[in-house]
Amino acid sequence: MPARTAVTGRSQEPRRRFAEELRLLRTQRGESLRQLGKALGWDASLFGKLESGRTLGSPEVVEALAQHYGVGDLLLTLWELAVGDPTQFKEQYRRYMTLEQEAVSLWHYAMSAPPGLLQTAGYAREALASGFKGEELDQQVEARIGRRKLLAGDDAPPFRVILSEAVLRTRLRDPQEWRKQLEYLAEGAERSNITLQVLPFSAGPHGLMNTAVKFLRLLDGRTVAYTENDDRGELVEENRRVEELQRRYDAMRDLALLPAESRKFIIRMLEEVSCEPST
Structure with a gap:
């Protein structure tokens, strides 16, 4: 041919x-x-x-x-x-980003920052500013915010996310931008395709204390995982390893607040944020 x-x-x-x-x-x-x-x-x-x-x-x-x-x-x-082009992201993330677009359902555990799918532009900019500058920073912010469209529309896949309380305690420098981020999380918790739970500090130790993890259920029935820490990220496709991570995730989910209680928790955090602009 x-x-x-x-x-x-x-x-x-x-x-x-x-x-x-x-x-x-x-x-x-x-x-x-x-x-x-x-x-x-x-x-x-x-x-x-x-x-x-x-x-x-x-x-x-x-x-x-x-x-x-x-x-x-x-x-x-x-x-x-x-x-939605995965080439906008760093090379080590591109395989995951491609699979994310194909997923029929997603589960995340966010250890220290809101998941990219639920970040505001202000949060993404401050989070990415240490690694990017100028136009490259603008492009990375756009790429991250562009991922949010995955959860929009009538055919959006189900998305379950567990937020460590540390996510809600680690504020942005700008109080107004931090308010916008908390408001976005609270609004997301009300959407029919999003299940949001908070894992409070009082839950104690668990099997994913030092690892953020994402699971993707794909069209062919497979589930893959992506684990991440401060140094690296890894796409996990081996069934045995994925199943072990899922067991840890399920055990941790049992320790988390129910969705309604979780939204109230976020609202309480929101009430503690100053309305005054940063100086």
Whole structure:
């Protein structure tokens, strides 16, 4: 069979293809970035960053561009593919990210930070700032926040998460951003596809004290796990090891607060946060 040849000659990488399509649509209209910015009410520099691939922007911006160019769902489709592209993440995470998109159900234990699927932009930015700077930081924040769409929509997979109390005690430096994060967790706890439990300090020692773990139930019926600590992460696919991690997770879940009690716990934490902006 002969090798497949590109039909359009454009990039097959989702993020790059999205940027290429934006440049093509604008040049076909004969508009400058300044004219585009004036027409849509955003700064022209935003569209320059979109067309260079330095940012993916928000769905609101993409919808406005789609209406401006009259291209229907094309741009939103390309944007969704770019946001979900696993190549945005560090290489050691890409295999897990690919499987996450295919999962029919997910279970997480968060040891010290909210899971990426439930992080706000403000939390993600502060958490990632120690490893990334400038435009690379912007891209990593977008990539992490883009994962949240996995839990949105009518066909979103069931998601169970157990939060160690340490997650709720380790605040951001900015009280307002920390409030937003706690509010997002409380709102998530009310969604029909999300089961959120808090594991209080009073539960005592358990089998996953030093390990954050994620389980993915895949379309073929397999369950894989991803374990992570401060130094490394590991995708676990061997059945025996996955089953052992599941036993530890189930035992820990029995120690956690019930979902309704867990949401009340988060609300109490929220009431303790100052409403004053950081200085």
